[in-house]
Amino acid sequence: AQTVTQSQPEMSVQEAETVTLSCTYDTSESDYYLFWYKQPPSRQMILVIRQEAYKQQNATENRFSVNFQKAAKSFSLKISDSQLGDAAMYFCAYRSVETSGSRLTFGEGTQLTVNP
């Protein structure tokens, strides 16, 4: 079974600064997807970014980018130019390609605070 670990329960950043959230995972599969989801106080989960394991190039979406290290099974999220609206709980998630369906395995989450 796959597991996802987020070792930082809480992080804080100053507005306009850069912050990196960590995520490690464990799997015996070679093909999979990794995701970062954001959950603001409204509780609506929003997809931030996704990475396909067979792609070596790190995914980027505007101010959000990842550092994907497949051998180390590490998948960190970097938020540049942090904004107040980035404050939320961030979840790292894993999805298998080898098994059917869209089941996601989530990490414990990191609560991000953005200070003005």
Added chain:
Amino acid sequence: KAGVTQTPRYLIKTRGQQVTLSCSPISGHRSVSWYQQTPGQGLQFLFEYFSETQRNKGNFPGRFSGRQFSNSRSEMNVSTLELGDSALYLCASSFKGSSTDTQYFGPGTRLTVL
């Protein structure tokens, strides 16, 4: 296009009762997944339905069940409620539930069991 909707948004029940939660996926989406979110256990996968068939099931007792209708709307039912069932229940939909699909989440149903 309307997003994923879940009803009701809030629910209060007492131990021993049963409850039914509803999820309407984005139009055209045929896969619906359910997750339970609690402070202690985090986000845990309950089950996934695709074209009215359960495709995957998480590690939950048989008190948790679900179904999907021909219009892709899904319901989950919890019988004989326990205090530990208090949680935010999230529903997510995707086009066909393949590994390449993006899942879109609903706002959740907050269930409180007294």
